[in-house]
Amino acid sequence: MASKLGLLFGILKTATLMSFQIVFVIGEPQVPCYFIFGDSLVDSGNNNGLVTAAKANYTPYGVDFPQGVTGRFTNGLTMADIIGQLLGFSNFIPSYAMTNNGEINSGVNYGSGGAGIRDETGRNLGDRISMNKQLLRHATIVSRLSNLQRNKTFTNEYIQKCIYIIYMGSNDYINNYLMPNNYSTSTKYTPDQYATVLIQQYSQQLKSLYELGARKIAVFGLGFIGCTPYEISTFGTNGEPCVESINNATMLFNKRLKPLIDDLNNAFFDARFTFINISSISASQGAVLTNVSCCQTRSDGQCVPNSVPCSNRTMYTYYDGFHPTEIANRLLASRSYAALSPMDASPYDISHLAQL
Numbered sequence: 001m002a003s004k005l006g007l008l009f010g011i012l013k014t015a016t017l018m019s020f021q022i023v024f025v026i027g028e029p030q031v032p033c034y035f036i037f038g039d040s041l042v043d044s045g046n047n048n049g050l051v052t053a054a055k056a057n058y059t060p061y062g063v064d065f066p067q068g069v070t071g072r073f074t075n076g077l078t079m080a081d082i083i084g085q086l087l088g089f090s091n092f093i094p095s096y097a098m099t100n101n102g103e104i105n106s107g108v109n110y111g112s113g114g115a116g117i118r119d120e121t122g123r124n125l126g127d128r129i130s131m132n133k134q135l136l137r138h139a140t141i142v143s144r145l146s147n148l149q150r151n152k153t154f155t156n157e158y159i160q161k162c163i164y165i166i167y168m169g170s171n172d173y174i175n176n177y178l179m180p181n182n183y184s185t186s187t188k189y190t191p192d193q194y195a196t197v198l199i200q201q202y203s204q205q206l207k208s209l210y211e212l213g214a215r216k217i218a219v220f221g222l223g224f225i226g227c228t229p230y231e232i233s234t235f236g237t238n239g240e241p242c243v244e245s246i247n248n249a250t251m252l253f254n255k256r257l258k259p260l261i262d263d264l265n266n267a268f269f270d271a272r273f274t275f276i277n278i279s280s281i282s283a284s285q286g287a288v289l290t291n292v293s294c295c296q297t298r299s300d301g302q303c304v305p306n307s308v309p310c311s312n313r314t315m316y317t318y319y320d321g322f323h324p325t326e327i328a329n330r331l332l333a334s335r336s337y338a339a340l341s342p343m344d345a346s347p348y349d350i351s352h353l354a355q356l
Ligand SMILES: *[C@@H]1O[C@H](CO)[C@@H](O)[C@H](O)[C@H]1NC(C)=O
Pocket: 123, 124, 125, 181, 182
């Protein structure tokens, strides 16, 4: 393992973002299974059958994905896909929507565009699988796994070895707090109070995940939502590079999330939670065009169906108004997996979480 990590670090140090290549690990994955919770940043098709504007099962999404259009909200691989490859999984983890005929032994992807920590989040777009619903789905998967494996003790031990990633909270801002005409949260709470209520609810949800057997849990902080092309064009930047008030609000969430992770580690001595600092990682992004979308966008920030995207996708940080391009996802995933700075992940990056 040490040599594999050393190689990865060496490559990361010398690679520019443009020539960046992921190292594929040959053989068995490092952990038996990998479960993915979150929103459109990790969704791999769970929304395709839902009545919602938050679905990406049309071109130009998937233009660089091996199977083309799948429902992923980017041109190619999501961050969750790339982390899976780094963990040594040779296939993509199936979406919950596909698990009727798919493998559940290696994990399930519950990600759903528009979903949030709060149940009402994203209702302006239509149906979505909120964090609470994703946890209910996970409970059914755990019991199906238990039935398949026919040995409860074995299943309990098995699911403790899995990696769980959760990337939630962006929509609680984008499709809730920042839409005062559709949601009352911004009149009810100051940004500080809102971060507090979100973290309280998130804390309960992370405890539920623990109660469902998870022991190696990576929780992602929020990125610079105020720097997304959609928020820049919606709110304006007052001469700054980004919408500062939005970044300030989401940083309050991050500031409370990190101590929550420490509290959970203290409360559950047999579990390892870790905080992935996406703001730290994305502060050093290398793409040239960071504030414009690669594809033509609709009024809701998603790509215009069947439009022609930019030809040089490695030059763009954002594919549509919100979602990173694959090249940006590669940077986010690789530093979540193998931290380049002590700020990137604490207390563990995902490669270390896998080995614990
Ligand atoms: C959200 O608010 C806008 C502006 O008031 C309104 O036009 C729209 O219908 C609302 N959408 C939903 C889903 O409530």
